[in-house]
Amino acid sequence: MFLLMLIIFVLGYGFIVFEHINHINKAGMALLMGSLIWAIYALGGESILGLGYSSAWESFKALGNGTEDLHHFITEHELYHHLSEIASILFFLIGAMTIVELVDKYQGFRIITNKIKSTNTVRLLWIISTLTFFMSAVLDNLTTTIVIITVLRKLLTDKHNRWIFASMVVISANAGGAWSPIGDVTTIMLWIGNQITAASIISSVLLPSLVNMIVSTLLFSLMLKGQALRPVLDENETREFTTHQERVFMLVVGILALISVPVFKTITHLPPFLGMLLGLAVLWIMTDRYLKNREGLDHRKYTVTAVLKAIDMPTVLFFLGILSAVAALQSAGHLDIMANYLDKHVKNIYIINILIGAISSIVDNVPLVAASMGMYNIAGASATGYMANFVQDGNFWSFLAYCAGTGGSILIIGSAAGVAAMGLEKIDFMWYLKKVSLIGIAGYLAGALVFFIQTML
Secondary structure: OHHHHHHHHHHHHHHHHOHHHHOOOHHHHHHHHHHHHHHHHHHOHHHHHHOOOOHHHHHHHHOOOOHHHHHHHHHHHHHHHHHHHHHHHHHHHHHHHHHHHHHHHOOOOHHHHOOOOOOEHHHHHHHHHHHHHHHHHHOOHHHHHHHHHHHHHHHOOOHHHHHHHHHHHHHHHHHHHHOOOOOOHHHHHHHHOOOOOHHHHHHHHHHHHHHHHHHHHHHHHOOOOOEOOOOOOOHHHHOOOOOHHHHHHHHHHHHHHHHHHHHHHHHHOOOHHHHHHHHHHHHHHHHHHHOOOOOHHHHHHHOHHHHHOOOOHHHHHHHHHHHHHHHHHHHHOHHHHHHHHHHHHOOOHHHHHHHHHHHOOOOOHHHHHHHHHHHOOOEOOOOOHHHHHHEOOOHHHHHHHHHHHHHHHHOOOOOHHHHHHHHHHOOOHHHHHHHOHHHHHHHHHHHHHHHHHHHHO
16 A cells, blocks of 8 residues: 555656646646545555654654554544645635736736837847746746746747747746745745745845856857847737726736735744735725726626636646645655655755756656655754754755756756746747757756855855
8 A cells, every 4th residue: 555655646647747648637637646645545544654654653653642543643633734734835826826817917017018129039038037037036937937928929920939938938937936935836835834934045045046047048048149020919919908007006016915925924923825815805805996986897807706717726726636645645654765765875965955956857846845845854943963954944945945946947847837838839848858958957057056155155
């Protein structure tokens, strides 16, 4: 049963990685995988926990609980405990996605895109790359990728150039999301789990991420020359559905709602998802009051209720399935075996994290970070030596945020931003592998080197 849990996880992940071949939505496969692994764990709990690999079970017994409490341990103690952590991430994502979608619905992002006038491809590349880098830190890498690629369709006609720009957007969005507590799902997970604080992740990972983006953009610029030919837009694409004042108002209020979340957590010490839901509630009330006297069409298109129908729920359900599957492996002891192996044979936080980042180009970074959070506990403030790397804001957690956030750029399927770009622009996997992967590796290792030098200084 213990081995069967792992086999189902590997097989399920195989289907998820090759979604573009088997045409089975990764959300459905993740939910199936998570449910089956927990079912096997519950049915074979006695034999699985009897192997002695689960540190959670050993700690549970140390409190005076006997084997007769096994069912209580799996369902009440472990399942519901992990469910509360998973739910906090999902509520955060739903709130953030809704706010961003609402701003986009009011055409708030046009305020930014209308400022882009250059047609020189190299200059345009640097503008788009820099814009993506900082936008993904405030929003998130997935949403930023979708918004910027939508903008690129209005700026570039040539498909080859759009693929190069879209690939750069993926790398810049992942790099920008790595140094912000709200820029990537993995940093959100580490922040919510108290492995990192907002101020520390910004100060420790900003420079490595910036170097990653600069090195990658510099290499991409060598592939471009000449002027960008802009496509001719039809009436529907040029028509403005909202006034300039409405667009400015929604952009400002939406961004304020997002960037106030770290402030909310710092002041109240409550989970970040409550701050995000607070921002969404304020926007909800404001838009409902604003539309009170507007015509019926506006009520159907611009309310939060309408926007909620447009957010990417399959992505949310994918995270639910994959995080629940990893939680079961953590509880059963699979991750404890991995942690013990790494501690015994590697025991170098930099090598471990660089390997995690490289693996995240094949396997989604969300379960890898979830696995790492399960493998290593947060050390006490008095920890010394090797264990000092695992205190809150320790080097292990900060470098994990960088590596897991940017390592997925090496392959097009290695990150949510990459998968979105692949779907929107129909980017070929082998084209990305040949043209972009080496650039992704160069930027990734350059940033990792900067982080190492930074910690040494």
